[in-house]
Amino acid sequence: MSEPQVSDPTPVLALADVSKSFGAVQALRGVRLSLFAGEIHALAGENGAGKSTLVKTFAGVHRPDDGQVLLNGEPVVFHSPADAQHAGVAVIYQEPTLFPDLTVAENIFMGRQPRGAFGRLDRGAMNAAAEELFARLGVVLDPAGPARGLSIADQQVVEIAKAISRDAKILIMDEPTAALTGREVERLFAVARTLASHGCALLFISHRLEEIFSLCQRVTILRDGAWIATESVSDLTEDDLVQRMVGRELTELYPKVAVDPGEVALEVSRLTREGVFTDVSFNVRRGEIVALAGLVGAGRSEVARAIFGVDRWDAGSVAVEGKPLRAGSPTTAMAAGVALVPEDRRQQGLVMELSIERNMAVTGMKRLRRGPIIRGSAERALASDWATRLQLKYSRLSDAVGVLSGGNQQKVVLGKWLSTDPKVLIIDEPTRGIDVGTKAEVHRLLSNLAAEGLAVLMISSDLPEVLGMADRILVMHEGRLTAEIARADATEEKVMAAATGRGEAAA
Template sequence: MNRADEPGRALPILISARGISKQFAGVEVLRDVDLDLHAGEIHALLGENGAGKSTFAKIIAGVHRPSRGSLALNGTPVEVTTPLIAQKLGITLIHQEPISFPDLSVAENLVLGRHEGPALGRVRWGELRREADSLMARLGIAIDVGKPMRGLSIADQQMVEIARALASDSRLIIMDEPTAPLTPREVETLFGIARQLRQEGRTIIFISHRLEEVRALCDRVTIFRDGSRIATEETAGLSDADIIRLMIGREVKTYIPQHKSQIGAVALAVRGLSLPGKFEDISFEVHKGEIVGLGGLVGAGRTDIARALFGVAPAASGSIEVNGKTVTIREPADAVAQGLAFVPEDRAVAGIFRSLPVEQNITAAVPGKVAPGGVIRRALERSIAREQVRKLRIRLASLRQPIGELSGGNQQKAILARWLLTDPEILILDEPTRGIDIGVKAEFYEMIGELAASGRAVLLISSELPELLALSDRVLVMSEGRLTANLARGEASEESVMHAAVPRRKANPDGRAAA
């Protein structure tokens, strides 16, 4: 039973927001939001991308200053104008995209922000490492705290972010899509920690698009739409249909449309691709007009395959064929020249140029189109970007708006718009709907189907099995760096994919299972 559901229990108010509003470039994205957050509750914020939920959370965390409105902490008015002030007040934001110092160790990342200025030099690093090891053990995962952050997977970076919040002894922890890169086991570990924090009287804001997670974890839910708070209710009192209707203002009957396949010749063929420590002896084909799903657990090697195909981290051996011709791809420029496009899983690091305007982000892959003769023509650049915004229905205040101010879904649309300008034959989409709301997901599903229908070959990496199964003509499955299954649409099910994805214990030479 969720704690807020306990009969006769009145939880004190930790945070009180009144009339919170926010404008970006003259456009109001948050409008007169009133909300009370109780001590010792897990409170979900739901809504489509751009609905205002993340903006509201960032105002509480000091990332954005409200245009108007007020906040009170334990009944005392506060001005949370910077993240540092928020941290001193006991408020921590765990970002949707992990933010860290990549060249510092895990342990050093954990201590940053808890020691100021010269005090950092007096840290007893042996004690720090022991404390970091203890935090990792509390999270239930094995991470070498002496390892540089850049060597960790996105999932492990996310767990370090959570450990940092635990280390700071925060009263309010804001989790923005924290489970997106996590395996089911890691999600359960996180949920166990969240429940423990709730029992200790701490408050968690949980932002997610996964309704099953909200229902399993959260006491109350607040729904945003078009910058306004639409409803705040006990989670148990709302059905999924109720939540979706409140989120998007209409009934949604189907989320993942089945596309009609017209499969042509082989567009991409991979033969014996290997990269020591990442993947081994990978062979598969993707045909024109076909969507091939690539499934598996986090760390199975799926993203490494995508990065190798696009020349970000090339394979050590094996071959790649495009339209029947063996090609050499050692860097992304080689891949683009061969008609490949890549939408990466970590859009904040590898996808967008956060401080640059939307128009420059969209046209970044086609300098020849916007700079004929080597001179950038801004009017032409703006015209090209505007047409892509129209086609992909990207919501923004202005083409000159920094792309970092857009919602995650609209950032993802802009990345896709960029690569569609290169007129690719082969699209590699790595977790394209991660952190995107239901309404925008439906738009992405439609776009992916249209891309395949136009004759393009699509390699789709997704950790959401319903999405993978519904969109894909075939599903390839990886486990521990190897392909373990190639399933036709009729063979692929959640059971068959997970059976192939779960690592098997290796046998000793005498045939006994290894311990």
């Protein structure tokens, strides 16, 4: 399939039949991609498809084993990220790394601060230059304010301003919306369109298909490290894009199995943590998937942390199969059969430097121990069993878990907790940051677990996921439950009304 032609036949940056291997693993195989001035180009593919390696090749982190990188039609070799930056390439990551104790303007002009008389730092000129950059981007930020405390969205804008101040002509946005609210996403899209209108070339990477169709003109699809297609977004449907990404038709993204709920497994009664959430009461029955929905900051994750004992509650009670849990005691919760898969799997769910098998087995050390010794064979057997059951994609179980793709890391966290044979599974944002194919696998797993009698409390900001997977939906707004909606009655409008405080009568 040939790439569509655009008005300017010379791309500002391109890959021509690029291949890259890491030992026996071939990350890229004959990949081609062209970025044109004034265009927003999407890069799509499942976790492990080669997107990160492609980005690092453009950014000067990796050099191709075969093929070429072309800058304005001419072959170029980026020996380092500094080479790529000097050529006008900038990468905006999902989680920027600013210096928190410096001002916004100081972060933008780090190492290039304007100087006045006697070589002194000219803060006025620096702040004015930063303000002009923000004006060009159509956003309002205080250049003299500290970077500490900025939202992820504002930090990304600062990184974009930094790139523009270096005269970047090619911006790569790697999963930039994963941690943003809807309003922040809209602002980022407005900034991206402004940059394109000024002649920048943008490469946009996102697992959210609706964002690709809303923002981008063309999309390049990778699968298993190989180039599959580059097409105009206007010529595709979401189903077309998914089929190219996974190599098969994905007929059931939400494969919910209907189950008659059993006995109450989790009972939460009037749970309160001062200043965080108030008077929260609900239950989850065996076989049910109950979704906890709401906007960012509504208190959903905080309720989950309190149930599991990570945070103490001030009033109320939690019981598992009728037996009360002690406040602030994860050990008690685990012993009672509660498992918590946290939202931030990298920081809270895994030890990235440890092996896959050790991460899988860490919750079951007591069962694997013979006297003072933990048997390596038992650890490997447990990890191998769950790797098979979860269809984990890996090279060796002894590899560090950090080398896995995001979706496979999520599977390791699931395996780690499912190996404890829990009665209640609390899972926070189960599919955030993973591709559509893995998302369907996780949904199928949750549905099967519920069908086997597990009680599942699912926290999700993905409304289609909530509507597609939940038997009941509990909606929170500013620390309070505002609605309980049955699956048959649930609509996006009803959930959003309750999430914004307009549906309290339904609670």
